[in-house]
Amino acid sequence: QWQLMESGGGLVQPGGSLRLSCAASGFTLDHYAIGWFRQAPGKEREAVSCISSSGASTYYADSVKGRLRISRDNVKNTMYLQIKLLQPEATAIYSCAAEYLGACPRSFHIASFDYWGQGPQVAVSS
Secondary structure: OOEEEEEOOEEEOOOOOEEEEEEEEOOOOOOEEEEEEEEOOOOOOEEEEEEOOOOOOEEEOOOOOOOEEEEEEOOOOEEEEEEOOOOHHHOEEEEEEEEEOOOOOOOOOHHHOOEEOOOOEEEEOO
């Protein structure tokens, strides 16, 4: 069974940081672009970052630039999203997704992604 299993979410104080992990099982990520998306309460899902299959190219949405770092380890078949300087408006469900032969960063569209994780909740509150 092909799955993306996420971990690392939770409650964080404003100004804090955390790292989300997304591990693939049942398939290898070598030929997949990886994307991270978030959906805040009452809002639409937002594409925040993606990384090419080789890891050489990345993209960050303007709303998160300077606070996120996306990375991947194809040997471990896992990708990561490091988030720093968290503020309450960053409270959301963060989901990872994989797109076969994806063209990140030239193309980064929610509908193009093939496999999705369930998404850990990240809550920022004092």
